[in-house]
Every structure is written in structure tokens, then in C-alpha cells.
Amino acid sequence: MTTITLSAQNLCRNYGSHAAVREISLQLRRGEVLGLLGPNGAGKTTTMRMLTGNLAPSSGSIEICGVDLLDKPQEAKAHLGFLPEIPPLYQDMTVDEYLLFAARLHRVNKQAMPTVLNNVKQRCGLEDHGKYLIVTLSKGFQQRVGIAQAIIHNPDVVILDEPTVGLDPNQIREIRKLIRELGASSSVILSTHILSEVENVCDRVQILHKGCVMLDETLAGLQQRGTCLEDVFTQLTHNDGLGSLI
Amino acid sequence: MIITILRKELRVLFTSPLAWILLTLIQLVLTWIFLGLLDAFLQIQSQLLQIANPPGITEIIVTPVFSMAAIVLLMVTPLLSMRLLAEEQRNHTLTLLVSAPISMTDIVIGKFLSLIVFFFIIITLIILLGISLLLGGTLDFGLLLSSAIGLFLVAACFSALGLYISSLTGQPVIAAISAFGVSLGMWIIDLAANETNRWLHSISLLKHFERFNQGLIDTFSIAYFILFTTAFLVLTIRRLDGERLHG
Structure with missing residues (x-):
């Protein structure tokens, strides 16, 4: 149960001179649900688009179930399921x-x-x-x-970009249950703004800010240290433009 | 995988009224022209008999219908090609195709073939129109075949061009207008090539078709059509790949 399904090393992505994602590394085991947290523009969507082959990274490597996504895209994508921010319907x-x-x-x-x-x-x-x-x-x-x-x-790896946006509370609960079910057999990455969602369904959390990973920690580890996710989140991400105004 | 894309495109095409309206309109216009030519032929038939080696009904009726059909396709293709990629970009559905284990080449070829299938239906109907003349005479099947092949190759060129232009924008209407503009430009090149030098003849798409329409299957023209089509398909694939690289 500890096989690694997705591993990304030192991913970078620049849009012109602006670096949207800097040196992000991810590792995901089978049966793990990873939550990507971050304020708007932190690079969550860019990271997910790179992991699913929709965007080529400026540098870095991605392996899905041991297959290199950039070398053998078709073979690697066969292990992937992706729900983008706007559902492709x-x-x-x-x-x-x-x-x-x-x-x-x-x-x-x-x-x-x-x-x-x-x-x-x-x-x-x-x-x-x-x-x-x-x-x-x-x-x-x-x-x-x-x-x-x-x-x-x-798929072995399911990537969901803000899956619960626009749903009513009952539907959110059902979708969360579904994600936990998926997490039993595959690996799941989900991005969200909602902290309680991460606490509810994820095993591990990564907080992104300005394209860098600020925190990579299991939720069990956070609980052990007795820290609250919300405090950690504000601490790590409050020093942007809006935060300094408050 | 090409088949999967092709099937989906055909389903989308034929569930919308657009395809049916276009099929009807094209058939209506061409049949009208066909009947007009038939009428003219019947009027001059007695005079034709006095000429030593008179042109047959294929030359007088069928080939003009085919050259008219080329102009009709020139105007219709932008309407069909506009949504192929522009709509996928606007509705963000291209992500579904790109995230699936399928190559850009398969996506582009699948979409291109859906247009080819549609034009195949149109051309078959035009051939049937010609064959209906067998009721009252004989046909030059060689000429009919070469005209049909020519029209098919022209349709392939317009489709590839329309597909490429559709990949450049997220707005189907803009894709249609741009493709229409470029097609008109090619028509103007054809008109200009009537008077002036040879190199315009070499680059004019419709001039190459004219040779097929005269029953002349020229390898230079075939090469021109195949190069034209391939060039725009490759450009489309590169354009979609570029989106991924430069995003």
C-alpha cells in the first residue's frame, strides 16, 4: 500500500518573466488524499495543469506510476483522471x-x-x-x-481542482464522502480554499504561496503538535498585499 | 482513438440543425444550376448535332456544376470548421481531450476527418445528380470521376485551412469570418490568375481544381493539394502543442 503513484520533482513554470510556480516537489502514495491549499494566484491551478499534461513545465520532471509524463505522455495519462476548475462538459x-x-x-x-x-x-x-x-x-x-x-x-491518480465549488451543503457532504472513497483505492489531489474541507477529507496538506511550498505536513502530524490548520495558513500566507493592509 | 474523436464530431455535427440546413441548401442551389444547364443544353442540342465533334452532356452540364460546387464549398466550409477547435477552447472542453491518453495529432486528424466525411456526402450527392442524366444519354465517367476527385481534394484543403484558423481563436464567429476572408482571398487569386503571369496560376487553388475539372489529373496539382492540406494540419497540431508549451 505504500507504492508511490505520483512524483514531481522541482517543477517550475514561468509566464514570461513572472514565475507562477517555483521548485515545487510532490509525492503521493497510493491511498493518500493530498490537499493543496493556498490563496488566489498561489499556483495551485498551474501545478495541477502541469501534473495532468495540460501545461509543459519550464523545468522539472513528473512521473505517474513510474512513467515519465513528458517522455511518454499517453502512457502516463492513462493513469490519470482530471477535473479542471471549469468542468469540461x-x-x-x-x-x-x-x-x-x-x-x-x-x-x-x-x-x-x-x-x-x-x-x-x-x-x-x-x-x-x-x-x-x-x-x-x-x-x-x-x-x-x-x-x-x-x-x-x-485511474490511479485523481486530480480535482476545487471540486466542491458551487454545491449546496448536502452535495458537498456527498462529494467529500466520494473523495474519501476514492482515496481508499487511488491517490487523490484536491485543491481548495476551504480549510474545513482539508481537515475533513485529506491525509496530508501542502500550502502553496506565491508559487512555493510553504508547508508539507500530514494532518495527523498537525494534530499531534496541537496546531490548528487555520492559524498555520494565515501565518504562512498573510504577508501578501492584502494581508499587510489589515 | 481517431475514430473516437471522429464519431463524437459527427454526432455533434448531425445533432445540430446546421449540417442539415447546409446539406439542403447546397443541394438546392446545385440542383437549380443543374436544371438551368440542362435546359440550356436542350435548347442548343440541335445546333450541336451539326458540329463534327460536339461536346457531350458531361462537359456541358456536369463539369460546370462541379466548378460551381467548388465555390459553394469555399463559402460553406468556414461555417462548418469554425466550431471544431474554437468552441472547445471557449467551453474549456479541450482540457478533457488533452488530459486523455490521446495525442494532439489524433485530435486534429479526427476533427479533420469529420469534415471530410461531411463533404464526402455532399460530393456523392453531386455525383448522383450527374448520374441521373443516364436516363436520357451517356456520360463520360472518366471526366465525372476526375471532377469528383478534384472537388474532394479542394474540400480537404478548405477543411484543413478552416481547422487551423479555428485553432487560433476562442471565438467561433471570428474563426468563421477569418476563414471566409482567406477563402475569398484565394478566389481573388483565381480571378487575377486569368489575365496575368504563370506563378499566380501555380499558387491558385481553384486553378488547380480547374485542371481536374477538364479531366486532367496532374501530379503537380495533386502534390499541391496534398501539401496544402498537410501544411495546415501540421500547423494546427503545432499550434495546439504550442498552447501547452507557452500557455
Whole structure:
């Protein structure tokens, strides 16, 4: 259970002269849920886009299940599921059509397709929505379809960028339960602004600020030291523009 | 994997009314021209009989329909190609394709082939239009085939160009207008090539098509079409890869 599924070394990304991400290293074990925390513009989304092959890092290396993402992108991406900040949904497809397309894209076996589809709809609470057009669904259900798309092929690494944005409290609870379930069999990275979410579902937390890792600590370790996540967060990130005004 | 993209594109294309409206309109315009030419042929038929080696119905009716079809495709392709990549960028759905284990080349070729399939349907309908003349005469099948191949290659060129322009912007309408502008430019080159020097003839896309339309399958023209198509497909792939690198 301690195999490493994702490892990134010294990731850097520059936009022109601006360095969005500096020397970030990540390691994720199977069965671990990692929370990426940070204020706006800390580099969370950039990091996630690099980990999923949507953005090439300026320097550094990424390995997913032992396969180098930059050398063999297709092989590495087969182990990945990604939900971006804005769910990548085709509005005029039905939920079933869309999920089947996502499954085919991720090379799900043709015979297994109906089982996989039913399975993922059940996990995400979409059983009754298969025939609906995505455009007619509410924000919360669209978000669920986005999550379903990311986990349909049972990836070893699931990367979720702010998965609970725009959901009502009941849905948030269900999604958190789902993430914990996913964490049992795969590795999960999730980014969020909500501290309680991290305390609820994550095993480990990394706090990013201005493109650097300020803290990498297990939640158990934090509890042992008796420190509260919120205090740590404000301490590490308060020295930006807004913080100094207060 | 190309098939997966192709199937998805065709499904999206044919669930929207756009494809059906365009198919209807194109067929309507071309049939109207076809009937007009047929009418003209029937009027001059008696005079044609007095010439020693008269042109047949293929030359008088079918080839003009094909050259008109080339102009129609020039105007229609931007409407079909505009959403292929621009819409994916605007709706942020390109992320789904890029994060999946599939190469940029597969994505671009899949989308390109969806347009090719659509044009294949149009060209088949035009061929059927020509074949309907068998009811009252004989056809020059060699000429018909070479016109069809020419039109197919022209459609491939317009598709590749439209796809590339669609990759440059996140706004489908801007992609359509730009592709339309470039296509008009190529039409103007064709008109200008009527009077002036040979090099305009060599770069004019429609002039190359004209040779096919005369029943002349020229390797230079084939090479021109294939190079044109490949160049714009490669540019599209590079453009999408560049997005990843420079983002």
C-alpha cells in the first residue's frame, strides 16, 4: 500500500518573466488524499495543469506510476483522471453520451462499458440523469458529471481542482464522502480554499504561496503538535498585499 | 482513438440543425444550376448535332456544376470548421481531450476527418445528380470521376485551412469570418490568375481544381493539394502543442 503513484520533482513554470510556480516537489502514495491549499494566484491551478499534461513545465520532471509524463505522455495519462476548475462538459450531449465518450477516450474496454457507466453513475448519484442533456442540469449535477468523467476509468491518480465549488451543503457532504472513497483505492489531489474541507477529507496538506511550498505536513502530524490548520495558513500566507493592509 | 474523436464530431455535427440546413441548401442551389444547364443544353442540342465533334452532356452540364460546387464549398466550409477547435477552447472542453491518453495529432486528424466525411456526402450527392442524366444519354465517367476527385481534394484543403484558423481563436464567429476572408482571398487569386503571369496560376487553388475539372489529373496539382492540406494540419497540431508549451 505504500507504492508511490505520483512524483514531481522541482517543477517550475514561468509566464514570461513572472514565475507562477517555483521548485515545487510532490509525492503521493497510493491511498493518500493530498490537499493543496493556498490563496488566489498561489499556483495551485498551474501545478495541477502541469501534473495532468495540460501545461509543459519550464523545468522539472513528473512521473505517474513510474512513467515519465513528458517522455511518454499517453502512457502516463492513462493513469490519470482530471477535473479542471471549469468542468469540461459538452453542453449539448446527454450525460450518458458524454460519459461514454470520456470512457472511450480513456480506452475503457468495450465489453466493460455498460458496467463501468452504471457504476460511475451510481457513485456520483447520477442514476436518474443519464438521458438528460448536460445543459439542462444544475451546477451541482454538472459538477458531478465532471467528477464522473474523471473517475470513469478507475485511474490511479485523481486530480480535482476545487471540486466542491458551487454545491449546496448536502452535495458537498456527498462529494467529500466520494473523495474519501476514492482515496481508499487511488491517490487523490484536491485543491481548495476551504480549510474545513482539508481537515475533513485529506491525509496530508501542502500550502502553496506565491508559487512555493510553504508547508508539507500530514494532518495527523498537525494534530499531534496541537496546531490548528487555520492559524498555520494565515501565518504562512498573510504577508501578501492584502494581508499587510489589515 | 481517431475514430473516437471522429464519431463524437459527427454526432455533434448531425445533432445540430446546421449540417442539415447546409446539406439542403447546397443541394438546392446545385440542383437549380443543374436544371438551368440542362435546359440550356436542350435548347442548343440541335445546333450541336451539326458540329463534327460536339461536346457531350458531361462537359456541358456536369463539369460546370462541379466548378460551381467548388465555390459553394469555399463559402460553406468556414461555417462548418469554425466550431471544431474554437468552441472547445471557449467551453474549456479541450482540457478533457488533452488530459486523455490521446495525442494532439489524433485530435486534429479526427476533427479533420469529420469534415471530410461531411463533404464526402455532399460530393456523392453531386455525383448522383450527374448520374441521373443516364436516363436520357451517356456520360463520360472518366471526366465525372476526375471532377469528383478534384472537388474532394479542394474540400480537404478548405477543411484543413478552416481547422487551423479555428485553432487560433476562442471565438467561433471570428474563426468563421477569418476563414471566409482567406477563402475569398484565394478566389481573388483565381480571378487575377486569368489575365496575368504563370506563378499566380501555380499558387491558385481553384486553378488547380480547374485542371481536374477538364479531366486532367496532374501530379503537380495533386502534390499541391496534398501539401496544402498537410501544411495546415501540421500547423494546427503545432499550434495546439504550442498552447501547452507557452500557455
